[in-house]
Amino acid sequence: MSLLQVTNLHATVGAQDEQKAILKGLNLTVNPGEVHAIMGPNGSGKSTLANVLSGRPGYTVTEGSMHLADADLAELEPHERAQIGLFLAFQYPVEIPGVSNMEFLKASVDSLARARGEDQTNTATFIKHIRQLATSVDLDPQFLKRGVNEGFSGGEKKRNEIMQLLLLEPKLAILDETDSGLDIDALQVVAEGVNRYKSENNGVVLITHYQRLLDYIVPDFVHVLADGKIIQSGDKSLALELEDKGYAWLT
Amino acid sequence: MSQTSVDDLVEARSEYSAGFVTDIESDTLPPGLDEHTVRFISARKGEPQWLTDWRLKAFAHWKTMPEPTWAHVHYPPIDFQEISYYSAPKSQADGPQSLDEVDPELLRTYEKLGIPLHEQAVLAGVVNANMPPAPSMGSNVAVDVVFDSVSIATTFKEKLAEAGVIFCPISEAVHSHPELIQKYLGSVIPQKDNFYAALNSAVFSDGSFVYIPKGVRCPMELSTYFRINERNTGQFERTLIIADAGSHVSYLEGCTAPMRDENQLHAAVVELVALEDAEIKYSTVQNWYPGDENGKGGIYNFVTKRGLCGGARSKISWTQVETGSAITWKYPSVVLRGDDSVGEFYSVALTNNRQQADTGTKMIHMGKNTKSTIVSKGISAGRSENCYRGLVRISPTAENARNFTQCDSLLIGGECGAHTFPYIENKNNSAIIEHEASTSKVSDDQLFACQQRGIDSEKAVGMIVNGFCKEVFRELPMEFAVEAGKLLEVSLEGAVG
Numbered sequence: 001m002s003l004l005q006v007t008n009l010h011a012t013v014g015a016q017d018e019q020k021a022i023l024k025g026l027n028l029t030v031n032p033g034e035v036h037a038i039m040g041p042n043g044s045g046k047s048t049l050a051n052v053l054s055g056r057p058g059y060t061v062t063e064g065s066m067h068l069a070d071a072d073l074a075e076l077e078p079h080e081r082a083q084i085g086l087f088l089a090f091q092y093p094v095e096i097p098g099v100s101n102m103e104f105l106k107a108s109v110d111s112l113a114r115a116r117g118e119d120q121t122n123t124a125t126f127i128k129h130i131r132q133l134a135t136s137v138d139l140d141p142q143f144l145k146r147g148v149n150e151g152f153s154g155g156e157k158k159r160n161e162i163m164q165l166l167l168l169e170p171k172l173a174i175l176d177e178t179d180s181g182l183d184i185d186a187l188q189v190v191a192e193g194v195n196r197y198k199s200e201n202n203g204v205v206l207i208t209h210y211q212r213l214l215d216y217i218v219p220d221f222v223h224v225l226a227d228g229k230i231i232q233s234g235d236k237s238l239a240l241e242l243e244d245k246g247y248a249w250l251t
Numbered sequence: 252m253s254q255t256s257v258d259d260l261v262e263a264r265s266e267y268s269a270g271f272v273t274d275i276e277s278d279t280l281p282p283g284l285d286e287h288t289v290r291f292i293s294a295r296k297g298e299p300q301w302l303t304d305w306r307l308k309a310f311a312h313w314k315t316m317p318e319p320t321w322a323h324v325h326y327p328p329i330d331f332q333e334i335s336y337y338s339a340p341k342s343q344a345d346g347p348q349s350l351d352e353v354d355p356e357l358l359r360t361y362e363k364l365g366i367p368l369h370e371q372a373v374l375a376g377v378v379n380a381n382m383p384p385a386p387s388m389g390s391n392v393a394v395d396v397v398f399d400s401v402s403i404a405t406t407f408k409e410k411l412a413e414a415g416v417i418f419c420p421i422s423e424a425v426h427s428h429p430e431l432i433q434k435y436l437g438s439v440i441p442q443k444d445n446f447y448a449a450l451n452s453a454v455f456s457d458g459s460f461v462y463i464p465k466g467v468r469c470p471m472e473l474s475t476y477f478r479i480n481e482r483n484t485g486q487f488e489r490t491l492i493i494a495d496a497g498s499h500v501s502y503l504e505g506c507t508a509p510m511r512d513e514n515q516l517h518a519a520v521v522e523l524v525a526l527e528d529a530e531i532k533y534s535t536v537q538n539w540y541p542g543d544e545n546g547k548g549g550i551y552n553f554v555t556k557r558g559l560c561g562g563a564r565s566k567i568s569w570t571q572v573e574t575g576s577a578i579t580w581k582y583p584s585v586v587l588r589g590d591d592s593v594g595e596f597y598s599v600a601l602t603n604n605r606q607q608a609d610t611g612t613k614m615i616h617m618g619k620n621t622k623s624t625i626v627s628k629g630i631s632a633g634r635s636e637n638c639y640r641g642l643v644r645i646s647p648t649a650e651n652a653r654n655f656t657q658c659d660s661l662l663i664g665g666e667c668g669a670h671t672f673p674y675i676e677n678k679n680n681s682a683i684i685e686h687e688a689s690t691s692k693v694s695d696d697q698l699f700a701c702q703q704r705g706i707d708s709e710k711a712v713g714m715i716v717n718g719f720c721k722e723v724f725r726e727l728p729m730e731f732a733v734e735a736g737k738l739l740e741v742s743l744e745g746a747v748g
């Protein structure tokens with residue numbers, strides 16, 4: 001069975017009276033063990049796809065279907081989608097002042113465990129584990145005590161997302177421009193994190209504008225999303241071609 | 252007595268778990284207020300003549316006073332003749348001599364509320380399986396319980412007496428310690444202080460009295476638990492705490508009421524006196540019935556609380572977590588008369604649905620080198636109105652006074668209101684006064700970020716709100732801090748879609 005199956009997906013954004021169609025018949029299949037890169041012009045609907053899959057309020061699916069393994073995503077609340085293994089690394093991670101990173105992550109891990117009918121991890125074990133993960137993405141464990149993303153630099157926020165990916169070990173990871181705004185070293189740290197996460201049981205959807213990231217995380221497929229549809233798919237050489245020629249020749 | 256069954260009520264509004272009615276026979280004065288009412292209450296308590304006169308003086312003055320209208324709250328005029336000013340469970344007519352004599356129905360009420368009234372079991376170290384210590388409070392808490400107009404039980408009296416601590420119903424203290432009552436009653440909040448304080452002075456029914464002798468650290472937390480049960484009654488309790496020189500006491504107050512469609516009035520007065528080097532820490536978790544989501548019913552909580560730092564280096568600290576009541580009108584204050592005295596006010600006020608709160612503090616600096624700290628956290632959800640009102644007054648005599656005020660508001664949803672009215676009156680140039688304020692919103696993006704990590708939206712709001720209140724919760728005794736956190740989450744149910 002495929003991990004993610006998106007079929008003829010149409011979605012709109014905005015309030016009921018002024019809905020704007022963004023996704024216009026999108027198809028995508030991700031099998032376990034695969035990395036898919038999604039590229040495409042600004043405003044083509046890449047983040048919208050990530051938001052619709054993860055159930056962000058404000059979007060309406062008007063046609064088509066989306067499944068994670070055998071679960072119909074449309075029937076699940078956002079937190080339930082997360083609980084069955086859907087993870088979104090945000091393009092713009094949000095700050096939650098007053099709630100420490102540590103507390104947030106413990107709540108997250110506990111919710112996922114509860115949903116799976118497992119016991120909560122003991123706090124000491126958890127703290128040890130999360131400290132190691134922080135260090136592994138080059139974040140000082142002191143960051144765990146600070147408010148979620150509170151005052152983090154752009155790069156620190158992105159590394160924090162990858163740390164969460166490693167902590168939660170989801171089935172499907174959607175990374176929305178996690179490479180944007182990273183310096184060369186941070187890019188490598190992030191890529192290394194994603195590669196560490198990758199296994200034959202899970203899948204990765206990488207939304208990116210830059211072929212550079214794909215040097216580090218090698219995709220099995222590259223798709224071009226334009227005007228709410230996938231208009232071209234290929235292997236990693238497509239990314240190089242896009243780098244060369246831009247999108248104009250496709251649209 | 253209400254015939255509505257507890258189950259129906261609990262089902263009707265499961266969020267307010269303290270909303271049940273206790274089916275107990277009561278001795279309730281018919282509604283109405285005149286001199287006879289005042290005399291009746293005084294006679295019922297067998298009070299000495301001076302106290303009857305004191306009440307009558309307050310009543311005479313109250314009749315001349317207009318109701319205050321300056322607060323940012325709105326409600327239909329209260330008909331003071333429609334309220335019953337005295338209600339006592341019948342079985343308590345002669346007053347319980349020990350817990351064994353307390354009506355078991357009452358004991359069950361408090362058990363349900365998580366208030367341990369079973370000191371024998373705790374003292375003996377044998378916990379009866381049918382009556383485990385309530386998880387919400389430690390077993391090392393002495394409790395006075397006020398049910399409608401009377402105090403029904405004070406636990407750990409003897410253990411406290413060994414330390415010389417007096418902790419008893421104020422109606423009892425009038426007889427057992429008349430000199431203390433006569434000296435201190437109304438010494439911080441005069442009968443004429445304000446409309447509701449005057450009303451309370453005339454008709455106050457019961458409350459707690461605490462005296463900590465010189466140099467004594469009270470060996471346990473003291474606590475009063477207030478409960479309004481009877482319909483159409485007002486609760487007018489009066490608490491007086493005196494910390495003699497060099498003593499120390501921590502006092503906790505909790506309150507609940509059944510859910511009723513009518514509004515009920517609660518007009519309490521709390522007076523604190525801290526002498527030289529003494530310290531009083533007063534914590535409140537206020538969870539009176541807030542009314543339903545459309546604003547029907549609920550308690551009008553119009554309370555006057557003030558402490559006097561009378562001696563040098565004394566300290567009074569108010570910590571309040573206000574989540575209940577239809578309307579809260581309350582400004583726990585400190586008069587800093589002693590040199591080097593310290594006043595603190597830490598507050599969390601949460602309003603949801605149609606609740607209204609106008610709360611804050613007054614810090615009156617009179618002594619030299621006096622210091623005050625105000626930390627106020629207002630959380631508004633639903634269509635509620637939440638208002639901070641505070642006064643920092645530095646008198647000409649208050650050399651080197653310092654105040655730090657921090658006022659933060661958190662909004663949940665787009666239909667609620669938050670307001671701050673910080674007043675400063677500075678008559679001494681040496682004063683340093685700092686004020687910080689912020690307003691923030693729980694954003695949809697924050698909620699979604701939590702949900703995307705598997706945390707449902709109610710838990711997420713709870714986490715964000717608890718984080719926002721951290722500085723205040725830190726000031727609460729441990730057991731209460733946990734309780735307060737849970738209470739916030741419960742009070743916010745339905746605040747997010």
Ligand SMILES: Nc1ncnc2c1ncn2[C@@H]1O[C@H](COP(=O)(O)OP(=O)(O)OP(=O)(O)O)[C@@H](O)[C@H]1O
Nearest residue numbers: 013014020022041042043044045046047048049058
């Ligand atoms: N909440 C919204 N309200 C109105 N328009 C929206 C909303 N969200 C997205 N859009 C519009 O939908 C279109 C697709 O946006 P989306 O963020 O999915 O693009 P993207 O492909 O991720 O672009 P980028 O590469 O710049 O990140 C844009 O035109 C955007 O303005």
Ligand SMILES: [Mg+2]
Nearest residue numbers: 046047048091
């Ligand atoms: Mg985008």
